[in-house]
Amino acid sequence: MPTDMNARELLRWSWRQLTSMRTALVLLLLLALAAIPGSVVPQEDVDALAVSRWKNAHPDLTPVYERLGLFSVYDSVWFSAIYILLMISLVGCILPRSAVYWRALRARPPRAPRNLSRLPEHASYTTGEGADDVLAAAARELQRRRYRVEVREGAVSAEKGYLREAGNLLFHLSVLVVLVGFAMGGLFGFKAGVIVTVGNGFSNNPTQYDEFVPGSMFAADDMDGFSVDVEDFDITWLTEGPAKGQARSFVSHLDWATADGDSGTYDLRVNHPLAIGDTEVFLIGHGYAPVVTIEDGNGDVAYSGPTIFLPTDATFESFGVIKAPDARPDQVALEGTFYPTFALGDGFPRSVFGDAVNPLMSLFVYRGDLGLDDGGSQSVYVLDKSQATQVMQDDGQPLRLDMRPGDSVELPDGLGTVTFEGIQRWNKLQISETPGKLVALAGVVLALLGLLGSLFIRPRRVWVRAREEDGATAVDLAALDRSSGGDPERGAAELAAIMDTLRAGSGDAGTSKENS
Amino acid sequence: MTDASWETLSNQAVAAAGVVYFLALMAHLVQWASLRKLPAEEVVTEGRTAMAGRLGVLLTGVAVLVHGLALVARGMAADPNRVPWGNMYEFTLSGTFVVALLYLLLLRRFDLEWMGPLVVALVLALMMLAVIWLYDPVAPLTEALYSPWLVIHVVSAVIATGAFTLGGICSVLYLLKERSTKDRGYLARVPGLTSLDRTSYRMHAFAFPVWTFAVLITGPIWAHQAWSSYWNWDPKEVWAFITWVVYAAYLHARATVGWKGRNAAYVALVGLATLWFNFIGINFFSTTSQHSYAAPASVEQRSSYDAGQVPLPVPPGPPASPSA
Numbered sequence: 010m011p012t013d014m015n016a017r018e019l020l021r022w023s024w025r026q027l028t029s030m031r032t033a034l035v036l037l038l039l040l041a042l043a044a045i046p047g048s049v050v051p052q053e054d055v056d057a058l059a060v061s062r063w064k065n066a067h068p069d070l071t072p073v074y075e076r077l078g079l080f081s082v083y084d085s086v087w088f089s090a091i092y093i094l095l096m097i098s099l100v101g102c103i104l105p106r107s108a109v110y111w112r113a114l115r116a117r118p119p120r121a122p123r124n125l126s127r128l129p130e131h132a133s134y135t136t137g138e139g140a141d142d143v144l145a146a147a148a149r150e151l152q153r154r155r156y157r158v159e160v161r162e163g164a165v166s167a168e169k170g171y172l173r174e175a176g177n178l179l180f181h182l183s184v185l186v187v188l189v190g191f192a193m194g195g196l197f198g199f200k201a202g203v204i205v206t207v208g209n210g211f212s213n214n215p216t217q218y219d220e221f222v223p224g225s226m227f228a229a230d231d232m233d234g235f236s237v238d239v240e241d242f243d244i245t246w247l248t249e250g251p252a253k254g255q256a257r258s259f260v261s262h263l264d265w266a267t268a269d270g271d272s273g274t275y276d277l278r279v280n281h282p283l284a285i286g287d288t289e290v291f292l293i294g295h296g297y298a299p300v301v302t303i304e305d306g307n308g309d310v311a312y313s314g315p316t317i318f319l320p321t322d323a324t325f326e327s328f329g330v331i332k333a334p335d336a337r338p339d340q341v342a343l344e345g346t347f348y349p350t351f352a353l354g355d356g357f358p359r360s361v362f363g364d365a366v367n368p369l370m371s372l373f374v375y376r377g378d379l380g381l382d383d384g385g386s387q388s389v390y391v392l393d394k395s396q397a398t399q400v401m402q403d404d405g406q407p408l409r410l411d412m413r414p415g416d417s418v419e420l421p422d423g424l425g426t427v428t429f430e431g432i433q434r435w436n437k438l439q440i441s442e443t444p445g446k447l448v449a450l451a452g453v454v455l456a457l458l459g460l461l462g463s464l465f466i467r468p469r470r471v472w473v474r475a476r477e478e479d480g481a482t483a484v485d486l487a488a489l490d491r492s493s494g495g496d497p498e499r500g501a502a503e504l505a506a507i508m509d510t511l512r513a514g515s516g517d518a519g520t521s522k523e524n525s
Numbered sequence: 526m527t528d529a530s531w532e533t534l535s536n537q538a539v540a541a542a543g544v545v546y547f548l549a550l551m552a553h554l555v556q557w558a559s560l561r562k563l564p565a566e567e568v569v570t571e572g573r574t575a576m577a578g579r580l581g582v583l584l585t586g587v588a589v590l591v592h593g594l595a596l597v598a599r600g601m602a603a604d605p606n607r608v609p610w611g612n613m614y615e616f617t618l619s620g621t622f623v624v625a626l627l628y629l630l631l632l633r634r635f636d637l638e639w640m641g642p643l644v645v646a647l648v649l650a651l652m653m654l655a656v657i658w659l660y661d662p663v664a665p666l667t668e669a670l671y672s673p674w675l676v677i678h679v680v681s682a683v684i685a686t687g688a689f690t691l692g693g694i695c696s697v698l699y700l701l702k703e704r705s706t707k708d709r710g711y712l713a714r715v716p717g718l719t720s721l722d723r724t725s726y727r728m729h730a731f732a733f734p735v736w737t738f739a740v741l742i743t744g745p746i747w748a749h750q751a752w753s754s755y756w757n758w759d760p761k762e763v764w765a766f767i768t769w770v771v772y773a774a775y776l777h778a779r780a781t782v783g784w785k786g787r788n789a790a791y792v793a794l795v796g797l798a799t800l801w802f803n804f805i806g807i808n809f810f811s812t813t814s815q816h817s818y819a820a821p822a823s824v825e826q827r828s829s830y831d832a833g834q835v836p837l838p839v840p841p842g843p844p845a846s847p848s849a
């Protein structure tokens with residue numbers, strides 16, 4: 010860095026450095042490098058569960074990683090710093106280039122260099138034809154080849170491929186458009202998830218969702234007003250072949266209605282989201298909800314209905330908790346596993362298939378304070394056992410209820426009766442609004458178009474000079490390929506073709522000397 | 526034909542293609558072994574040596590046909606019939622097919638005869654790797670994979686991968702040749718540095734827009750349909766992005782004075798490394814990728830909301846887009 014600069018010069022110098030091609034290159038490589046940790050360390054936005062597991066496993070590293078923003082790399086200060094610098098550099102690079110391009114667009118092709126034979130593509134010949142005729146013919150030929158042509162001072166200057174730079178500028182500007190579209194989604198959109206048992210529904214409202222992640226500038230008032238009911242759910246399973254046990258297809262039959270009175274039905278499948286207004290609904294999961302009734306010691310129904318069990322593996326072995334805080338004399342809770350196709354494998358109970366072929370539910374029983382009375386919130390999937398006691402059998406083993414649909418079991422100590430009424434299914438739906446997605450898409454498509462122009466349009470300049478000497482005319486041709494790919498063979502072929510046309514036109518074999 | 530016999534046919538065709546590639550490699554080795562004895566300037570257009578070279582190309586052509594047959598049969602073996610890229614085995618078969626095919630298609634236009642032994646050896650090695658370590662029996666795709674975007678996305682990603690790989694071969698040779706002072710042998714005979722640099726650039730210039738299309742257009746469109754979010758920073762996506770950025774850097778490098786040639790070649794090879802790491806490595810290093818290569822009914826946590834809950838099995842094993 011030069012040392013004797015005043016503040017203003019320093020500023021200009023820094024700006025020039027920032028907007029230089031070399032800086033762009035370094036920033037690009039830095040961006041690539043900076044993106045790596047996000048693929049190694051679990052990311053909050055991608056898999057929050059993995060993040061909490063990781064944090065539990067590495068208590069020492071966690072604070073360090075947290076400070077470095079390694080759990081959300083793509084929102085971190087340092088990642089943002091790199092791409093913001095890159096964008097500034099890009100604007101600083103593109104604006105001046107656009108101005109130059111604007112002038113170049115209207116400029117005339119540049120004058121012929123004094124010594125054409127110095128150029129990499131060069132050819133010459135002599136002819137009896139007059140210099141003016143040669144130049145006129147050359148101008149015609151080059152125009153035919155879509156060159157912009159200018160005749161002056163005994164030479165033809167021609168140029169083509171102006172669109173290459175336009176493509177380059179378009180590409181770089183489009184990168185900014187993509188970024189704007191991407192940011193719009195992050196700021197103004199939302200993502201929500203809800204688990205619905207088949208036969209039930211929800212409306213598009215944050216209070217109805219199990220999870221709701223709004224963008225930082227999201228306005229809940231602007232949410233599309235609609236409701237969706239899951240009427241029915243169909244699933245077919247593969248029962249043979251290497252993918253046996255896998256679901257072949259499933260579809261959720263929805264009824265939907267908007268606040269404006271529109272309504273309809275929709276078969277929701279993977280890859281086929283339902284779009285209502287700007288909001289889209291996706292089917293992302295499914296599982297079982299055993300229907301259980303708990304009658305308490307007083308003979309009152311303390312709990313009755315489907316309870317969502319969450320699958321723990323591909324066989325849909327599912328885990329869940331059923332709580333009856335209203336049961337008297339004691340509160341009652343059940344915790345355990347639902348096996349859609351129960352079998353004993355190696356002496357252990359397990360599910361061998363995802364479909365409910367041989368359903369069985371195996372539950373442990375708890376009594377006492379379930380921790381729900383103080384009004385604090387508690388996950389419906391977790392049982393607070395701190396003040397509850399497990400119900401035991403006479404032999405001291407934990408009491409386990411193994412039930413099939415239709416079974417009813419009386420609990421000991423007058424706690425009541427548990428009845429396994431049947432099985433319902435649930436669907437997990439994701440609801441999201443992603444504004445700016447079309448902006449981003451348009452941005453990449455434009456970028457691609459620009460890129461094609463930038464990479465494949467070959468800007469070329471051709472000059473033809475004719476000088477009359479000693480009764481003959483010496484013709485010099487030269488060309489300059491300004492594309493980064495260069496293609497000497499094609500360039501040479503073009504120059505040779507131009508020369509052939511000129512000579513054929515003059516009907517004169519003359520003497521020639523070619524080199525390229 | 527039954528699905529089972531299609532599958533058998535596919536396996537046999539893979540084996541046959543392997544044998545023919547091997548013979549092609551032998552032919553090229555014979556050719557280059559005798560070329561070693563001659564000064565590099567001497568061009569050989571007839572006699573046994575030239576014959577061996579032509580035979581190598583011819584055998585490569587035959588192998589590519591059989592290789593293509595193996596892919597078609599693989600698709601026919603599935604019920605319902607489908608495109609042959611449901612898992613890493615199939616993707617490797619497709620990728621190597623494209624590398625070999627592109628080489629043959631570009632052979633004349635770019636004077637790639639010298640590349641024959643390298644391409645054939647690479648394809649053969651990758652095929653063997655696929656057969657030994659990656660083989661999976663034919664299985665139907667999970668439902669999420671039945672999307673036209675799968676076809677478009679993967680085809681473009683595979684084509685780009687093939688072209689990047691050919692470009693990478695040129696860059697490796699550039700770096701080797703730059704250091705070599707020998708006046709005979711293989712390195713002396715491959716095209717000059719300028720020409721290698723240019724051929725490499727052309728491969729990359731072709732592959733880069735295709736990759737852009739695959740990774741930044743069709744990938745997000747499909748991801749949006751299947752996963753509700755067009756860009757998730759999933760490890761596979763992160764690495765596809767890294768690859769893209771590195772190749773953008775390569776194109777810049779070539780336009781930057783002082784970076785053309787050697788440094789550009791290094792950047793290109795970094796790009797190639799990220800590309801192949803993304804294809805193979807990520808599947809072993811990352812457990813969170815949604816690009817599961819259609820592991821049957823894989824159990825994965827996909828939404829960010831279920832912290833503290835038990836992971837949900839995703840409905841259909843998510844779109845295992847094998848590429849980016």
Ligand code: HEM
Nearest residue numbers: 028029030033095098099102177184463464493773776780
């Ligand atoms: C997100 C950031 C960027 C990306 C992805 C990107 C990508 C590209 C690509 C793919 C090309 C190749 C087109 C060609 O060879 O003609 C290119 C060319 C170019 N880029 Fe960028 N670029 C970025 C940022 C920048 C910045 C910050 C600058 C200015 C400092 C810049 C200046 C240029 C110039 C001048 C060319 C044309 C090179 C030539 O004349 O061949 N780019 N860019």
